[in-house]
Amino acid sequence: MKAIKKMIRIIKQHPILWIVGILGYPVTTLVARLIYAYGFELYVEKLEDKSITIKHIALLLGFVFVGLLIANLLEYITAFLIKQFRLSARTNIQQEIYNKLQNGPISKTSIYDNGEALTRYNTDSDLAAAMVTDDVVLSIYPIIVGLGYIASIILVNIYIGIMVLIIGILIIFFNKYFVKYHKKLNRMHLDGEADFMNLYQNTVRGKMSIRLINAEKKISSKLQDKAEHLKSVEDKMGRMESYKIITLDLFSYICSTLMIPVACLFSAWGYISIPEVILITQLCKDIVIHISGFGWAVSNFKSHEISLDRVLDIMDIEDENNGIKPSLHNENEPLLKYENVRLLYGEKCVLDNISLEFSKGEIVMFSGQSGCGKSSLIKALLGFVDYNGRILYKGVNIKDFSIQELRKEVAYVPERADMFEGTVLDNILYGDFDATREQIVDALSKAAIHKELDIDYEVGTEGMNLSGGQKQRVAIARSLLKEASVIVLDEPTAALDSVSEKIILETLKELKNQGKCVIAITHRESTLAIADRIINI
Numbered sequence: 001m002k003a004i005k006k007m008i009r010i011i012k013q014h015p016i017l018w019i020v021g022i023l024g025y026p027v028t029t030l031v032a033r034l035i036y037a038y039g040f041e042l043y044v045e046k047l048e049d050k051s052i053t054i055k056h057i058a059l060l061l062g063f064v065f066v067g068l069l070i071a072n073l074l075e076y077i078t079a080f081l082i083k084q085f086r087l088s089a090r091t092n093i094q095q096e097i098y099n100k101l102q103n104g105p106i107s108k109t110s111i112y113d114n115g116e117a118l119t120r121y122n123t124d125s126d127l128a129a130a131m132v133t134d135d136v137v138l139s140i141y142p143i144i145v146g147l148g149y150i151a152s153i154i155l156v157n158i159y160i161g162i163m164v165l166i167i168g169i170l171i172i173f174f175n176k177y178f179v180k181y182h183k184k185l186n187r188m189h190l191d192g193e194a195d196f197m198n199l200y201q202n203t204v205r206g207k208m209s210i211r212l213i214n215a216e217k218k219i220s221s222k223l224q225d226k227a228e229h230l231k232s233v234e235d236k237m238g239r240m241e242s243y244k245i246i247t248l249d250l251f252s253y254i255c256s257t258l259m260i261p262v263a264c265l266f267s268a269w270g271y272i273s274i275p276e277v278i279l280i281t282q283l284c285k286d287i288v289i290h291i292s293g294f295g296w297a298v299s300n301f302k303s304h305e306i307s308l309d310r311v312l313d314i315m316d317i318e319d320e321n322n323g324i325k326p327s328l329h330n331e332n333e334p335l336l337k338y339e340n341v342r343l344l345y346g347e348k349c350v351l352d353n354i355s356l357e358f359s360k361g362e363i364v365m366f367s368g369q370s371g372c373g374k375s376s377l378i379k380a381l382l383g384f385v386d387y388n389g390r391i392l393y394k395g396v397n398i399k400d401f402s403i404q405e406l407r408k409e410v411a412y413v414p415e416r417a418d419m420f421e422g423t424v425l426d427n428i429l430y431g432d433f434d435a436t437r438e439q440i441v442d443a444l445s446k447a448a449i450h451k452e453l454d455i456d457y458e459v460g461t462e463g464m465n466l467s468g469g470q471k472q473r474v475a476i477a478r479s480l481l482k483e484a485s486v487i488v489l490d491e492p493t494a495a496l497d498s499v500s501e502k503i504i505l506e507t508l509k510e511l512k513n514q515g516k517c518v519i520a521i522t523h524r525e526s527t528l529a530i531a532d533r534i535i536n537i
């Protein structure tokens with residue numbers, strides 16, 4: 001029941017396509033088989049009253065042929081529909097995962113960075129889509145077709161019908177053990193894959209550091225260990241499938257074969273005719289194969305459910321708050337106020353009982369021991385770290401208005417700024433796509449970058465063609481275009497020479513004179529010198 005509730009999230013995307021695709025295949029197969037059984041029954045009647053003619057045989061063949069042709073055509077169409085649904089479900093899941101990772105709160109989404117995000121995006125979304133489509137079709141198919149057959153056999157001979165039912169229940173019971181084991185293995189496999197991808201990506205990015213510390217062999221053996229762990233889980237999965245074939249399938253075949261002598265016995269006792277023996281044994285074989293197929297489908301269904309859970313973990317994250325727009329500044333209120341703020345990473349408290357005020361037209365700098373929580377304190381303002389207590393902007397609790405609107409008011413230059421594929425100009429324009437050429441040139445010169453870099457210079461993937469200090473200054477130029485009221489800079493001068501630092505400090509003073517509130521984190525004495533207030537954390 002729980003699984004169905006979870007599946008509905010995905011099915012809701014195209015319910016009609018799903019229903020027709022899921023039901024079409026087993027229903028058309030059943031109809032085709034029933035047409036065949038009906039034709040066979042008519043044939044037996046004619047045989048029994050010895051009135052069979054070539055015309056009857058031709059009619060039977062024609063009847064069966066047309067029936068099967070129509071059924072196959074419908075089967076083909078429904079199989080096509082379910083395939084379409086599966087592909088669109090996978091794409092929709094992937095899009096939702098991507099959007100959630102972009103729009104969900106950073107404090108909740110960052111645990112899915114790297115390999116974990118990739119595994120959930122690729123493997124889990126595919127298996128989750130397979131669960132709501134192929135696994136459901138393969139589970140429903142034997143139920144509908146098997147029950148239809150059992151009903152027909154019960155109609156022909158109630159004792160044989162009940163025997164088949166008992167065998168079916170035994171097979172399903174037997175399969176329970178495999179379901180549990182399959183599920184456990186699948187979880188191990190997905191965790192192992194994410195773990196492997198995490199290390200793999202991490203080492204590809206960090207290849208320079210790895211060479212510098214001569215750790216190639218160590219890292220490569222670590223990666224090898226993880227790959228071997230994955231392989232051993234895959235081996236176990238393969239072995240489980242083999243055990244299943246030699247136990248469950250063998251059991252099913254023995255049962256279906258045993259039905260032939262049983263039906264003959266019933267015939268010898270005069271309960272059923274010879275043609276009925278043929279019909280029953282043929283149907284019994286079919287039923288037992290279907291029931292065993294049901295066992296396989298349930299195993300897959302249950303183990304793929306883990307993937308559905310893993311994609312729902314991400315899909316259920318709520319977007320960042322989209323509350324009201326900020327109200328006008330009440331001149332009596334400080335521009336920004338922290339009230340008894342307690343910063344949290346999950347259960348871990350980083351800073352407690354922080355109360356601070358910031359006004360327009362001032363430069364406030366934070367300094368303090370590494371790891372004491374300076375960056376986290378300003379990240380809370382931007383919604384990147386969870387906290388208790390209140391942060392007020394223009395007198396309004398920031399949790400009450402849209403985080404996107406708030407971010408328009410606050411420009412943030414992190415310690416390690418992200419660069420995106422494209423030119424210096426492309427990267428700066430993220431601050432304001434409508435900026436004029438004069439504004440861009442002005443921002444570049446205030447960020448002390450205009451003499452060094454041409455605006456059409458390609459920054460490369462993740463800014464690999466720029467130095468650390470250049471990246472920082474491009475990020476400062478980007479933030480200057482934003483025209484924000486609060487400018488927050490994390491170690492803005494740490495990677496700069498004294499000439500560039502001087503230009504940046506002049507820019508900060510200019511921002512202050514324009515009535516902006518400048519907040520910076522720094523350890524550098526020369527930078528601290530221009531602060532109106534220094535707060536030691």
Ligand SMILES: Nc1ncnc2c1ncn2[C@@H]1O[C@H](COP(=O)(O)OP(=O)(O)OP(=O)(O)O)[C@@H](O)[C@H]1O
Pocket residue numbers: 345348350369370371372373374375376377
């Ligand atoms: N995503 C995270 N999850 C859990 N703990 C974190 C996370 N990010 C930071 N921390 C912890 O929070 C504490 C404060 O980190 P923060 O980066 O705010 O310190 P900082 O004062 O800015 O340090 P530095 O001067 O070295 O940059 C540290 O103990 C760090 O281990």
